[in-house]
Amino acid sequence: MAQDSTRQAPTAPSTPARALLPLILPALAVGVLASLLLLLVSGAAEQLQGVLWGNLPDALGVGRYSVLWMLAMLTSTGILVGLVVWKAPGHAGPDPATTGLDAPVLPPVVLPGLVVATALMLAGGPSLGPENPIIAVNVAVAFWLGRRLVPRMPGPVWPVLAEAATIGALFGTPVAAALLISEALAGRGTKGPLWDSVFAPLVAAAAGSMTTTLVAEPSFDLHLPPFGHPGWTDLLAALVIASVSALLGMCAVRALPYVHGAFSRLGHPMLALPAGGLVLGLLAALGGQLTLFKGLEEVGELAADPDRWSAGQLATMTVVKLAALLVAASCGFRGGRIFPAVFIGSALGLTAHALVPGVHPAVGVATGVLGLLLAITRQGWVSLFVAAVLVSSPTILALLCIASLPAWLLVTGRPQMQLRDDGTAVR
Structure with a gap:
């Protein structure tokens, strides 16, 4: 009887290796393809950006980031994107306010637009x-x-591989993809060993990240002043900044249905997108050129000299960038919310450093990004990962884990920064 009472419950059997091996080549192919598509679109956009924000204003004798040019460019971008959304087959996909990282399978005709x-x-x-x-x-x-070239593979495998590969390519490492997939599998209550479930996606993510690394050499390290061993003041700063950042992000989350509804009432992409572009131009005039674009290069400029900016300037950029993210996500521009959230959290953390010089810039940036991403994405592991890689300091991980706890309590169970088709917030 004693032996029976100590007997462990049976665990789910592992997947045999012969079932995993056929997944390797398709996963590698998806990883490389996903990275190349990302690099192709990003590279084309960078070339066009150089023309629109460099060659063209120089030829016209207009300041590259003058108020006039920012208003003209952002409004024109709204008009051009509005034309694509209006006329392209499939209208350039679903309303971006209703989509997240878990993408539906779109018909091929939608993809060019x-x-x-x-x-x-x-x-x-x-x-x-x-x-x-x-x-x-x-x-x-x-x-x-995949369905046409390898028809024997189950159809649901391909979206998972592509999502993992793209996340690996975006961040230049498969770690973010592994964390995101693990979190998703835990939410679904997937049975069986975790590594069996993430094996093929991890292969795809590794292939995607290595392709990006070899071709583009991405780096998320902001090269902030090195952070030593954390102290009690660092712990207090981390708890406060992460919580304030999460609350700030929740302000945008709460406002999304109302701002989205205001643009939706315009009734046509050729009205909503140009109007959104005009508002973004006005915000850029208020916040300056660093509040433009996705924010990754711009946050590097912020972090290059944390003491260059006053607390007022950094706070202004924080609020303006958050408002710009909210408007861009509401009016119909096709894009994601992670990269601008990194800028917002970094600017907020540097604001704390400017107000209280005893707050280490690395602590401010990492915990500011952590809180914003928890509110915006509701992805705990990815938020921790992104916050950690920005400062490249192993000693800050403990602070981030502790700071994530009160921030998570502030955001969990509340509306997310994603809407249903009827305009109500996803919970």
Whole structure:
């Protein structure tokens, strides 16, 4: 009887290796393809950005980031994207306010319009990143090619591989993809060993990240002053900044249905998108050129000299960028919310450093980004990962884990920054 009482419950059997081996080559192919598509769209957008914000204003004798040019460019971007959304087959995909990282499989006819709308958005200056539309494109391409070239593989495998590959390519490491997939599997109550479930997606993410690393050499390290061993003041700063950042992000989350509804009432993309572009131009005039674009290069400029900016300037950029993210996500621009959230959280953390010099810049940036991403994405592991890689300091991980706890209590169970088709917030 004693032996029976100590007997462990049976565990789910592991997947045999012969079932995992056939997944390796398709996963590698999806990883490389996803990375190349991301690099192609991003590269084209960067070239166009150089023309729109460099060659063209120089030829016209207008300041590159003058108020006049920012208003003209962002409004024009709204007009061009509006034309694509209006006239392109499939209208460049679903309303971006209703989509997240978990993308639906779109018909192939929708993809050209979505790619063009994304490239125009990235080049034109709205405060959104490439992640959501690029994931949607890669999911559709992988699904439709995979079903035709390898018909024996189950159809649901391809979207998972494409999502993992794109996330690996975006961040230049498969770790973010592994964390995101693990979190999703835990939410679904998937049975069986975790590593069996993430094996193929991790292969795809590794292939995507290595392709991006070899071709583009991305880096998220902001090269902030090195952070030593954390002390009690660092712990207090981390708890406060992460919580304030999460509350700030929740302000945008709460406002999304109302701002989205206001633009929706305009009734046509050729009204909503130009109007959104005009509002973004006015915000850029208030916040300056660093509040334009997806924010990754701009946050590097902020972090290059944390003491260059006053607390007022940093606070202004924080609020303006948050408002720009809210407007861009509401009026119909195709893009994701992670990269601008990184800028907002970093600016908020540097604001804390400017107000209280005893707050280490690395602590401020990492915990500011952590709180914003928890509110915006509701992805705990990815938020921790992104916050950690920005400062490249192993000693800050403990602070981030502790700071995530009160921030998570502030955001969990509340509306997310994603809407249903009827305009109500997802919970």
